[in-house]
Amino acid sequence: MGLWLIGSDTLARSRFTVSPLAETVGRLLILVGRPTPAGERGWLDTHRRAYRDRIAADPFAALFVRVAFRRSWLPGFLTVPPRPGDRGVDDELDRVRATPVDAYLDDLAVTLQGPVPEGLRVPDGAARVADLLSWVWRHGVAPDWSWRVRAFEADVVARTQQLSAGGWATALDAMRPGMRWLGDGRLQINTYDYPPHDISGGELVFIPATAHRGWVASDPPQRRYAVVYPCSGLLARPRTGLAPESLARLLGPVRAGILTALDTPKSTTQLVGLTGHGLGSVGGHLRVLLDARLVGRRRSGRSVLYYRTAAGDDLVRVQSQPGV
Incomplete structure (x- = not known):
């Protein structure tokens, strides 16, 4: 999935949106040990001890974060884009929780590029992951969610101005590391050597989050695709x-x-x-x-x-x- 083929209609209809789940996953990545975005060291210092206590009390969660986040590719069921009718984080978490066990195991196997450890092969695995994400949301995201939304909205204004001034090449090239607009309907979303994926006719959204690099996501049954990108450091706090x-x-x-x-x-x-x-x-x-x-x-x-x-x-x- 290193290259997306995007029709002109899909690009013209693309939009920016905010996802509480994407921000929660970004927070969890910081807690797990991924690089901390500029200005977020204080947040990490505040929440690190409570997170370690939470993980120590939950062997399943401890194993999941240890193996599922050791590669750069995130499990797909964690990154499904928000849907237009979502009313908040609960709707997104409910979708994670309702992931069928086969899809949960398949996504983990793709991420791990190998067999899923026995301790994660449980019928309610997706629900347990959703419980961990719910904890991160309540303790580390919800208390300051309102000003994070304002920061994301400000970032969207800046990106829209880039788009107006320099076109898609300027707006997309500066969005996240490894992403480039190649022209002729071709968007390089990362540097992995995967076959091109045609998303023409689908819905494309761009989601700012407090994350070091961001990620791409898809919801194949809904033909929805997302690029989660780092919110500008200046506006993150x-x-x-x-x-x-x-x-x-x-x-x-x-x-x-x-x-x-x-x-x-x-x-x-x-x-x-x-x-x-x-x-x-x-x-x-x-x-x-x-x-x-x-x-x-x-x-x-x-x-x-x-x-x-x-x-x-x-x-x-x-x-x-x-x-x-």
């Missing part, structure tokens, strides 16, 4: 302490943080993801900064981008100098 202290005293911490974040033009959604504040709050502070002529705005495709004016640049520069 709200940036506290962004503004100089003197500027925060002058303008207020939220307003100063927004002004400082506009070192490059950004949309309101991107600023929401960066600062962790709600859309209404960010919009209100932007209006004040616009009235003060510290920021300006311009349209880029369907998005409105905000930028610092010369006066705004001067204010941030002066307040950032040592001794101020």
Whole structure:
């Protein structure tokens, strides 16, 4: 599956979406020991001990994470793309839980490239994996899910702007390591030597997640395909302490943080993801900064981008100098 053949209609109908399950799998990969994305070391330090206690109390889960994640190819039943009618993580976890035992064992055998260990050959194996994922969701994802969604939405805005400015080649080449748009309906999704797979006529979605490299996924009966890609590191976590202290005293911490974040033009959604504040709050502070002529705005495709004016640049520069 190193090359996908994509018809023009499939590419035109492709869209971005968010998947709680994809983010949960990404979190589990970090806990298992895969490379930690930039800015996520604190999350790992917070949750590592509880995860180790959870695994120590569950021999099946301990064996599963030890063997199922030692290769780069993930078991297919863990990575099924979300469906349009999904209402949240429970719908995605229910699909994992309902994986037939034959499909569960086949997916593991493909991942392991060999026989499945006896300890994993149990009739409720998929359900036990779903229980582990549910634990990761409750303890490590759900508490800050709302701002992660804002970060993903901001990333989608940035990707859409790349698409508008440079076309599919620019947007897809920068999405995840090993992926390149080759033209003529050919998308290299990884560097593995697999026969081309024709997904023309299917549904293609792109899913941001806090993962080191991301992965590709499919739901063959539904003709649905997904590319899970790393959310931009800059947007993966709200940036506290962004503004100089003197500027925060002058303008207020939220307003100063927004002004400082506009070192490059950004949309309101991107600023929401960066600062962790709600859309209404960010919009209100932007209006004040616009009235003060510290920021300006311009349209880029369907998005409105905000930028610092010369006066705004001067204010941030002066307040950032040592001794101020």
